[in-house]
Amino acid sequence: MAGNNRRMSGKKGAQVGSGGQRRRGLEGKGPTPPAEMRKGHKKNRIVNAKAKQAVRRPTVRGRGGKGTSELVVGRNPVLEALREGVPASTLYVQQFIDNDERVREALQVAAERGGINLMEAPRPELDRMTNGLNHQGMVLQVPPYEYAHPEDLASAAYDDGVDPLIVALDGVTDPRNLGAVVRSVSAFGGHGVIVPERRAAGMTAGAWKTSAGTAARTPVARATNLTRALEAYKKAGITVVGLAADGEAEVGELPALDGPVVIVVGSEGKGLSRLVGETCDHRVRIPMPGGAESLNAGVAAGIVLYEAARRRH
Numbered sequence: 562m563a564g565n566n567r568r569m570s571g572k573k574g575a576q577v578g579s580g581g582q583r584r585r586g587l588e589g590k591g592p593t594p595p596a597e598m599r600k601g602h603k604k605n606r607i608v609n610a611k612a613k614q615a616v617r618r619p620t621v622r623g624r625g626g627k628g629t630s631e632l633v634v635g636r637n638p639v640l641e642a643l644r645e646g647v648p649a650s651t652l653y654v655q656q657f658i659d660n661d662e663r664v665r666e667a668l669q670v671a672a673e674r675g676g677i678n679l680m681e682a683p684r685p686e687l688d689r690m691t692n693g694l695n696h697q698g699m700v701l702q703v704p705p706y707e708y709a710h711p712e713d714l715a716s717a718a719y720d721d722g723v724d725p726l727i728v729a730l731d732g733v734t735d736p737r738n739l740g741a742v743v744r745s746v747s748a749f750g751g752h753g754v755i756v757p758e759r760r761a762a763g764m765t766a767g768a769w770k771t772s773a774g775t776a777a778r779t780p781v782a783r784a785t786n787l788t789r790a791l792e793a794y795k796k797a798g799i800t801v802v803g804l805a806a807d808g809e810a811e812v813g814e815l816p817a818l819d820g821p822v823v824i825v826v827g828s829e830g831k832g833l834s835r836l837v838g839e840t841c842d843h844r845v846r847i848p849m850p851g852g853a854e855s856l857n858a859g860v861a862a863g864i865v866l867y868e869a870a871r872r873r874h
Contacts, residue, residue, distance in 0.1 A: 575588070621848045626758070626783055627705040633766050634694045638665040639701045643670040647769040648704055651656055651678040655687055655698030667699060705819060706764035706781040711790045714753035715821075716796060717780075724821040725799055725868055729755040730829035731787060731837045733858045736762045739781075740771025741859025742826070747775035749866035750873075754779070756822075757787045789842045794823050804832050804842035812845050818869040826865075 591792040601773040630650075633642045640663050643649065652671045658664060687696050718725035728746055730855035733739060745755055762768065763783075770777050784790035791801050800817040803825040812818075825841060833857075836843065847864055848854065856864075 570821045633701040634696045636697045639699045640667045645770045646774050650704045651702040653700040658698040668813040686689045709780040711782045718752045728750040729825045735767045736768035737771045738858040740768035742862045744775045745805045745863040747779040749870040755782045767806040801841045803844045805844045808844040808846035829857045
């Protein structure tokens, strides 16, 4: 019996004064992260390799060309972009990040959307990627936007048996204005937006967010030369209407809105450039009894699109 007692006494059991260490150990450290985020896991190695290739891969140009990839930096901007459905290829999360609600929700949304690689990276790597911006441990990579060709917009309308209704932007540099125009075009049954290749807003994450998801179904075309693109539309029988504060007629007086039309909107303040203005078949104004000097591109386009849609239905 004595020997048995000695053997039994050698077993470890709960000790007085452990401070609840065993209980805390059983509580765990929260939900297990997905395989893509676990260092050393096969899936983690795969997504890391793919992410590195995506960063280094050169841009491939199609009919309308592609934009450049973009990085959304910071916890709030990354979470908002994910919530708004901004296209994303990779979500970079800093190693040993201070986990808060924004981080958890961003990981959850990215996982639910699917198709977004999750990559854990050390802080120095994120610092290098963002050129030292305050990324707060979260960076979202937005892939290059694939632009349509200006011809595609008119062709899609004719294929559907309807007259094209297109908006062209001349000198509009704020992506939020581009996003607002895309949203208006979608709301009023338009067939797309054209932007110049240079010195103009492109389909960035900011434009996607402002479009409230409509950019997924409303194409944006990019023209190497906007004037030549408008001239090609005119040769195809499409009327080009420019908005100008000193336009010869008011929007409501223009019969051309009933048929195939391209509405050209200039920048707030400068308006249409000289060559683009000379290319237009008509230059019309929006009456403003309140006395405002100009409207931003998103509001101006929305007013004319409403008038065109009202006449067509």
